[in-house]
Amino acid sequence: MTYKGFEGYSPIIAYLSQEGYGVNIELREGKQHCQKNTPEFIDESIRYARAVTDKPLIVRMDAGNDI
Secondary structure (H helix, E strand, C coil): CCCCCCCCEEEEEEEEECCCCCEEEEEEECCCCCCCCCCHHHHHHHHHHHHCCCCCHHHHHHHHHCC
């Protein structure tokens, strides 16, 4: 259930490059705050990206992750 009482999910997805190659994804509960476990997800995603490229990485996040 979401925080508004509906069935739903709050996915978090990491893509690599403009082509949108999927690097990491989690299908989270709808009521989960977008920042919960996000640092761990980012670290894991960067490790996955580093396994396929040594190019510079840019991390772009939703405004809910404003720090």
